Amino acid sequence: MLPELSRDxxxxxxxxxxxxxxxxxxxxxxxxxxxxxxxxxxxGSPVALYLAAAGIGRIGxxxxxxxxxxxxxxxxxxxxxxxxxxxVESARDKxxxxxxxxxxxxxxEPYTSENALRIAKDYDIILDGTDNFPTRYxxxxxxxxxxxxxxxxxxxxxxxxxxxFYAKEGPCYRCLFPEPPPxxxxxxxxxxxxxxxxxxxxxxxxxxxxxxxxxxxxxxxxGKLLLYNALDMSFxxxxxxxxxxxxxxxxxxxxxELIDYEAFCGVPSHDHEEGSAGANWDITAPELAERVKTNxxxxxxxxxxxxxxISKLPDAKNIPLGQLAARLSELDSAEEMVVFCKGGTRSAxxxxxxxxxxxxxxxxxxxxxxxxxxxxxxxxPIY
Amino acid sequence: xxxxxxxxxxxxYTNGQSEVNVNGSNISDALTDLTIQYPALKPHLFNEGGDLxxxxxxxxxxxxxxxxxxxQTPIRDGEKIMLIPSIAGGRHCEGEARSxxxxxxxxxxxxxxxxxNDGV
Numbered sequence: 365m366l367p368e369l370s371r372d373x374x375x376x377x378x379x380x381x382x383x384x385x386x387x388x389x390x391x392x393x394x395x396x397x398x399x400x401x402x403x404x405x406x407x408g409s410p411v412a413l414y415l416a417a418a419g420i421g422r423i424g425x426x427x428x429x430x431x432x433x434x435x436x437x438x439x440x441x442x443x444x445x446x447x448x449x450x451x452v453e454s455a456r457d458k459x460x461x462x463x464x465x466x467x468x469x470x471x472x473e474p475y476t477s478e479n480a481l482r483i484a485k486d487y488d489i490i491l492d493g494t495d496n497f498p499t500r501y502x503x504x505x506x507x508x509x510x511x512x513x514x515x516x517x518x519x520x521x522x523x524x525x526x527x528x529f530y531a532k533e534g535p536c537y538r539c540l541f542p543e544p545p546p547x548x549x550x551x552x553x554x555x556x557x558x559x560x561x562x563x564x565x566x567x568x569x570x571x572x573x574x575x576x577x578x579x580x581x582x583x584x585x586x587g588k589l590l591l592y593n594a595l596d597m598s599f600x601x602x603x604x605x606x607x608x609x610x611x612x613x614x615x616x617x618x619x620x621e622l623i624d625y626e627a628f629c630g631v632p633s634h635d636h637e638e639g640s641a642g643a644n645w646d647i648t649a650p651e652l653a654e655r656v657k658t659n660x661x662x663x664x665x666x667x668x669x670x671x672x673x674i675s676k677l678p679d680a681k682n683i684p685l686g687q688l689a690a691r692l693s694e695l696d697s698a699e700e701m702v703v704f705c706k707g708g709t710r711s712a713x714x715x716x717x718x719x720x721x722x723x724x725x726x727x728x729x730x731x732x733x734x735x736x737x738x739x740x741x742x743x744x745p746i747y
Numbered sequence: 748x749x750x751x752x753x754x755x756x757x758x759x760y761t762n763g764q765s766e767v768n769v770n771g772s773n774i775s776d777a778l779t780d781l782t783i784q785y786p787a788l789k790p791h792l793f794n795e796g797g798d799l800x801x802x803x804x805x806x807x808x809x810x811x812x813x814x815x816x817x818x819q820t821p822i823r824d825g826e827k828i829m830l831i832p833s834i835a836g837g838r839h840c841e842g843e844a845r846s847x848x849x850x851x852x853x854x855x856x857x858x859x860x861x862x863x864n865d866g867v
């Protein structure tokens with residue numbers, strides 16, 4: 365039995381009620397439905413805003429982060445006034461302001477194998493707005509095990525992908541990507557970054573697919589993957605088939621319960637200690653500031669050249685991480701050396717590379733140039 | 748000549764080209780030609796044994812070559828081949844000013860070989 369709409373709700377949703385594909389019954393279906401959104405970041409922002417505006421009766425939000433000003437370039441559900449607040453609370457307040465007639469449940473915790481089934485089991489649909497492989501595989505497997513549709517999206521710089529993975533009716537994420545890239549084959553973090561509007565474009569497509577699935581209208585992207593490129597303004601579609609050898613949704617599936625996804629992907633899914641190469645290899649920004657007063661130290665900046673326009677340390681030699689392996693001859697292994705990047709992650713990889721190439725007198729600036737800007741030279745910007 | 752579409756994460760290795768014309772009558776030949784034109788792409792597509800990496804998806808038209816004849820899938824003149832990477836993204840790799848993520852694997856390919864394999 366679908367819930368009735370109040371007089372206020374009929375007015376609020378009148379533009380939906382005027383579309384025959386939605387109509388009064390469709391709007392009552394939406395009121396009766398629930399959606400779980402994993403992540404309230406770039407993708408989660410437009411997804412949550414539009415699903416709330418559309419009148420989804422109950423929305424769940426999972427995130428454990430707090431709002432940072434560097435989020436606001438794309439995470440439009442948050443605002444300057446909510447910097448420092450929990451993301452799920454910042455998002456809930458915005459959603460209830462937009463539509464006080466819905467219920468918003470928040471889960472201020474990382475989405476993990478321990479809590480995911482419990483959190484997801486009472487929702488009709490799951491929307492994947494995660495930013496890392498372990499949580500993506502977890503989100504997929506939870507949806508497969510609970511028999512729920514998983515509206516998938518991911519973004520990178522100018523590229524976006526959208527699909528509806530629904531193992532009952534089509535392939536799952538693992539049918540397309542049976543395993544993540546191995547940890548040894550990782551991209552440089554210098555490759556990061558995203559055009560702020562991109563998650564807006566992709567997230568609204570994700571919300572569109574969720575509404576279609578919940579209303580039972582149109583042709584959802586089940587068995588289809590949408591590939592978007594903002595620079596080319598291209599939309600391409602490819603067909604996805606169920607993989608008969610899929611380990612979670614195939615006929616001979618051998619994964620029957622949630623696994624350790626960090627181990628499976630070989631990477632952590634949640635924030636750990638900030639950019640560190642390990643206690644023996646790190647030097648903190650204040651320690652480095654002391655050392656450079658008395659010792660000659662070679663500073664090697666492994667960031668990309670365009671990042672030097674934001675901040676730089678005097679006398680540092682710039683060799684982007686991607687070029688380091690080919691440019692080792694420019695460095696003297698007898699010299700004491702400190703490698704650094706933005707936050708200490710790329711430089712930890714650089715250190716690993718240098719050490720494996722025989723360099724011994726090398727340290728990693730823990731927390732990168734941002735730590736230096738925070739703790740030593742407040743005139744430098746943090747980015 | 749078939750056209751191979753390069754996703755953004757790999758355009759760094761094709762001088763920014765979004766599409767590359769390739770010679771060949773099947774996927775295997777086309778990829779060989781692609782990696783001759785842009786050798787830096789090779790480690791992203793193939794493992795040390797010369798096999799296509801399992802997380803590299805190639806589509807001819809709308810269809811995954813895994814659903815066709817794999818790397819032996821024939822291709823015709825003007826046909827579009829798409830390389831589809833697995834993207835995890837959403838947040839910056841290195842985290843943002845406050846929340847650093849020590850590892851982040853946003854694309855299925857590496858700009859540098861793993862140190863133990865680099866042969867430098």
